[in-house]
Amino acid sequence: MKNILSFPLNSLNILTLPSRIAKKIKYGRSLHKNHVVEDVFLVSYPKSGNTWLRFLIANALKVHYNVEQDVNLFNILDIIPSIIGDGNLRPEGPFGRTDIPRIIKSHSAYNPYYYRVILLVRDPRDVMISYYYYLKDRKQIDDKLEISEFIRHTKYGINRWTEHTKSWYYNNYGGGGGQIIKIFRYEDFLKDTHLQLSSVMDCFGIKINEKLIDEAIALSSKEKMKDSEKKHSSTNIINEKISFVRKGVASGGQELSDLDIEFIANSATDIARILGYDL
Template sequence: MKSLPNKIANRIKRIRQIPIEKSYQKELPANHQAEDVFLVSYPKSGNTWLRFLIANALKVHYQIEREVNFFTVHDIIPSLTFSRNLRYEGPFGRTDLPRIIKSHSAYNPYYQRVIFMVRDPRDVLISYYHYLKSFGAIPDSWTVSELIRDRKFGTEAWNQHTKGWYVSNKEGQNIQLFYYEEFIKNPQANLDRLMDILGIKMTDGELKEAIELSSKENMRKSEEVHRSTYVIKTQETRFVRKGEATGGKSLNEVDKKYLEDATREVAQLIGYNF
């Protein structure tokens, strides 16, 4: 059988690629810009805390009076979860800064500049369970055991998301890896590195102030003030939980073994050993 002429073969290839291209576009801002910086993570890996840290760092560095809280952070560093229609300006409406955008998207080759935050999958999935349950996204009857074994939310989903971003690195993409646990241990050094990537040199005093403004205590206070804006099932629900690095301490032995066995290969790939 003769091969197709190059022009026809290339056209067929382009046609086959169209659905894939469209699926990538769905996870991009409607007005995508090459300079956009994406804060990418699997849900409950510290992305919200990261947004507070960056927003407060910019607030302190540029001496901006606007408060960073659970209401304003969505405007300062928007999330693609809520809308693809984003303003053209960067954080705080500044035109001299790139837009910084939160995303839980699977690997996307159109994300040119990426801050990729990872967290121990054992802690991620426990936190994700409580989060999903509080918003009624999973049945009330579900236990952690069912969540970690679920294809949509559990270990399989975490593996695919994490491996996709770690392995699939298109030429021209700049993907910078950060660890949630390292941010807890040494927030100043990690925030300094992150801001340096954004092209902003912070003083030690500025870094310390931004970290204090973004402390769990201050975030909880902010959450309490703005609770009325959340769609939650009970008033006891908290978006800001302990945020500790426990290695899945609250799991029973059967679930812990299952979760570790299911995620070990990908976890080791990005630097976790258990």
């Protein structure tokens, strides 16, 4: 495989057989059966910009390799699939290529079997707002649930974001025996999409010229994604592929009350500040 993610594997931790079995059982739900060390995982907490990042990467690969197939909300999960716990994924990389690794989307908390990880984080205040409307639109939470209640929800609220983010950050700097985690911020993509996408593609060992990076960004614009959403919303596709595209802005939680912002800060300030968010 020519272009595997340019993260050195070093030496992997060697566990005793009982330890390996226990570890597999614990983390198996967020790991596909045919995983290999070359797999690259795009990890994020829900509503942190993972869909846009997948579009950017897929379109960058499309223009770099001169692929005719368009990238849209109907086929993005075929190009960059979502994790299937206890299942198998196709052995090829994006667009069926064998010279680049599989790229796999996941919302999982820390998993030691994700050897190569691109972790996308976002201001937790904006995550809470986006996640609230996303779940509400999909009727996955009570329609009468207020955003203040949502932020304090034991399953979806800010404490879950804090746990998820800390699990990846502290394992990243705890020395993971060959596991490499690269952290990117959604807000940095908004400020300089070109620079951030180039940096992500560098992780794959793929150098893409400036013009093609700009072309990939244009193909992945919010307008293009919304057009794709409208085009495919009437087709029989799984729910994961629809109702993803909202404002996508960095608002610092402008819709939230002062009490809600304070509650978020009390839960997330430590890890948020480390990541560059001043709550």
